[in-house]
Amino acid sequence: MAKQPVKLIDRLGQIGFGALVVLIFLYTIFPFYWALISALKPEAELIRTPATFFPETISFANFEAVFRNDKFLRGLFNSAIVSISVVLLALVIGSFAAYSLGRLKFRGKRWMLYLILSMTLFPAISILPGLFTVVNELGLYGNITSLMLSYLIFTLPFTIWVLTSFFKGLPGELEQAALVDGCTPFQTFYMILLPLVAPALVTTGLLAFIGAWNEYLFALTFTLTQPAAQTVTVAITNFTGVIARNEPFGEIMAASVIVTVPLIILVLIFQRRIVQGLTAGAVKG
Amino acid sequence: MAVAASTPKAARPGRELSLEARQARLALKLLLPTIAVLVIVAFYPLARTFTSSFTDEPFAQPDTPVNQVGLANYQRLLSFQLLLFPEEMSLRDVLPEPVNGSRYQRVQNIDLFGTRYVLVATDPDFITSVFNTIIFTFFSVTLELSLGLLVAMVVNARFRGRGLMRAIMLIPWAIPTAISTVLWRHMLGDNSSGALNAILLQLGLIQQSQAWRASYPLFSVVFVDVWKTIPFMSLLLLAGLQTIPGDLYEAASVDGATPIQRFFRITLPLLMPTIVIALIFRTLDALRAFDVFQVLLGRSTPSMAVYNYEKLVSSFQFGYASAVGVIIFILIFAFTVLYMSAFGVEED
Numbered sequence: 001m002a003k004q005p006v007k008l009i010d011r012l013g014q015i016g017f018g019a020l021v022v023l024i025f026l027y028t029i030f031p032f033y034w035a036l037i038s039a040l041k042p043e044a045e046l047i048r049t050p051a052t053f054f055p056e057t058i059s060f061a062n063f064e065a066v067f068r069n070d071k072f073l074r075g076l077f078n079s080a081i082v083s084i085s086v087v088l089l090a091l092v093i094g095s096f097a098a099y100s101l102g103r104l105k106f107r108g109k110r111w112m113l114y115l116i117l118s119m120t121l122f123p124a125i126s127i128l129p130g131l132f133t134v135v136n137e138l139g140l141y142g143n144i145t146s147l148m149l150s151y152l153i154f155t156l157p158f159t160i161w162v163l164t165s166f167f168k169g170l171p172g173e174l175e176q177a178a179l180v181d182g183c184t185p186f187q188t189f190y191m192i193l194l195p196l197v198a199p200a201l202v203t204t205g206l207l208a209f210i211g212a213w214n215e216y217l218f219a220l221t222f223t224l225t226q227p228a229a230q231t232v233t234v235a236i237t238n239f240t241g242v243i244a245r246n247e248p249f250g251e252i253m254a255a256s257v258i259v260t261v262p263l264i265i266l267v268l269i270f271q272r273r274i275v276q277g278l279t280a281g282a283v284k285g
Numbered sequence: 286m287a288v289a290a291s292t293p294k295a296a297r298p299g300r301e302l303s304l305e306a307r308q309a310r311l312a313l314k315l316l317l318p319t320i321a322v323l324v325i326v327a328f329y330p331l332a333r334t335f336t337s338s339f340t341d342e343p344f345a346q347p348d349t350p351v352n353q354v355g356l357a358n359y360q361r362l363l364s365f366q367l368l369l370f371p372e373e374m375s376l377r378d379v380l381p382e383p384v385n386g387s388r389y390q391r392v393q394n395i396d397l398f399g400t401r402y403v404l405v406a407t408d409p410d411f412i413t414s415v416f417n418t419i420i421f422t423f424f425s426v427t428l429e430l431s432l433g434l435l436v437a438m439v440v441n442a443r444f445r446g447r448g449l450m451r452a453i454m455l456i457p458w459a460i461p462t463a464i465s466t467v468l469w470r471h472m473l474g475d476n477s478s479g480a481l482n483a484i485l486l487q488l489g490l491i492q493q494s495q496a497w498r499a500s501y502p503l504f505s506v507v508f509v510d511v512w513k514t515i516p517f518m519s520l521l522l523l524a525g526l527q528t529i530p531g532d533l534y535e536a537a538s539v540d541g542a543t544p545i546q547r548f549f550r551i552t553l554p555l556l557m558p559t560i561v562i563a564l565i566f567r568t569l570d571a572l573r574a575f576d577v578f579q580v581l582l583g584r585s586t587p588s589m590a591v592y593n594y595e596k597l598v599s600s601f602q603f604g605y606a607s608a609v610g611v612i613i614f615i616l617i618f619a620f621t622v623l624y625m626s627a628f629g630v631e632e633d
Binding site for chain 2: 020028029034038048051096099101106115116121123125128131136156160237259
């Protein structure tokens with residue numbers, strides 16, 4: 001007799017747990033579903049009240065319009081160039097610094113490391129006026145180079161921090177063997193140690209890419225009057241559609257889907273690495 | 286640097302001795318690009334923001350003369366008072382004397398235990414943005430932490446499709462905030478073509494469509510931020526949960542501990558370091574929130590960061606905007622120190 005209620009509670013617990021899982025799943029995914037169906041709905045259905053949860057007719061007009069929108073295409077291109085450049089710069093500069101901080105002996109190392117760590121907490125908005133001056137003085141206003149440079153403020157410290165811990169984790173014998181064989185320290189760095197931290201390079205590179213691709217404040221400020229240099233985040237938030245209408249929701253949704261899909265694929269493929277990279281800074285396991 | 290100074294002395298013949306000096310020299314060379322970048326994009330701009338915060342420098346007008354104004358920008362930004370405001374008096378009767386020529390204006394009336402007060406400030410918009418930011422920070426961080434912990438415990442349990450679930454949870458984090466806010470701007474639409482109204486009407490939870498962004502701006506912005514950040518928060522907490530050894534729970538079960546006891550006696554204390562770090566990062570992020578406020582609410586309900594941006598770009602007040610930037614910087618710095626000392630976090 002006593003067994004029955006326990007089983008019932010277990011069963012109820014399982015059902016509750018399952019419901020919770022489904023709820024979390026729906027909550028997480030719903031906005032993307034909504035964006036997708038909104039992009040696929042024809043104009044008339046999109047503004048209908050109440051909204052339909054399943055599109056009655058599917059139309060690709062919004063996607064076609066977006067691919068005819070020069071500003072959007074330009075934004076995609078600019079974002080790609082900026083993000084890739086930032087990743088390369090952050091990895092090259094960052095791996096130099098990380099090797100130095102992780103493997104070489106010199107005075108003031110701890111101090112340097114803390115300085116770099118403190119940069120990760122730096123509020124970008126606080127330096128916006130000063131950074132604008134720098135961009136202007138270097139003649140980079142309205143030029144995507146200004147973004148490549150300024151994005152290093154949040155990609156570089158993080159890259160250095162994660163890579164340094166990876167360099168530190170490598171066994172010291174490797175270097176000694178290389179030195180005995182007549183390698184200079186720099187050769188040891190790029191011929192022996194760098195290939196060993198390749199996984200960390202992929203992780204930090206990915207995170208830097210996502211960070212740069214997603215940036216909004218600097219992109220907005222440094223390209224204010226120069227639409228040709230705007231990145232895709234700025235282009236989408238100031239969207240004026242090809243099909244004339246006040247706020248072209250359908251096209252905005254289509255554009256958002258197009259920008260989102262590559263990120264979703266990237267995240268699904270590199271899930272494990274991204275989580276490792278993200279938690280490397282926060283949870284020292 | 287001391288490193289460079291010691292090099293010539295060490296560079297005697299004798300390989301062993303020069304090795305360390307060579308290392309130090311190489312280290313410095315390899316760090317040079319990093320130092321250069323940090324100076325150009327962080328330290329110099331910060332110093333420039335600091336110095337121009339004491340001037341009336343305009344934005345992008347190099348020919349206009351710049352005057353030193355001392356602390357005037359800060360006085361104007363930070364002058365606010367809570368005054369007794371009896372019903373029979375008019376606002377003009379209670380307003381204090383102007384500060385440096387800028388007059389006090391009403392921010393808000395406040396009723397406390399039947400007595401009326403009025404909050405006045407020389408820059409009411411800035412004070413409002415500070416309150417917006419603090420309310421936003423408190424609610425978003427609290428919700429993200431508590432719901433994030435719940436989600437983390439769910440995806441820490443074993444069930445079919447767990448791997449997929451964890452991957453999907455990364456997606457809101459990976460999408461540009463500006464773009465996911467655009468999605469939500471549409472979903473929080475005023476009539477029932479917006480998803481939230483449509484769902485709540487369908488479920489019978491509301492009787493008529495709500496203009497979410499206009500009527501409940503801070504609620505809307507917290508809602509969007511919570512959606513965006515819970516998954517990230519739970520992945521952080523999940524990483525912490527995974528470091529708790531399973532035999533602790535087994536031992537507790539054997540001793541007859543209930544699940545609630547296990548949560549409060551084992552999970553929570555052992556997870557504390559991770560929670561504290563998550564708390565710090567999230568608070569600092571929330572205090573400087575820009576994208577979600579700017580895209581969702583525009584100028585109507587600014588955060589401190591949006592206010593700073595607007596002063597710079599729309600009002601062309603470079604010096605004044607710099608002062609706002611410095612205040613945000615100091616605020617964030619103070620929060621960091623406060624948290625670090627309150628929780629005794631070692632910087633590692």
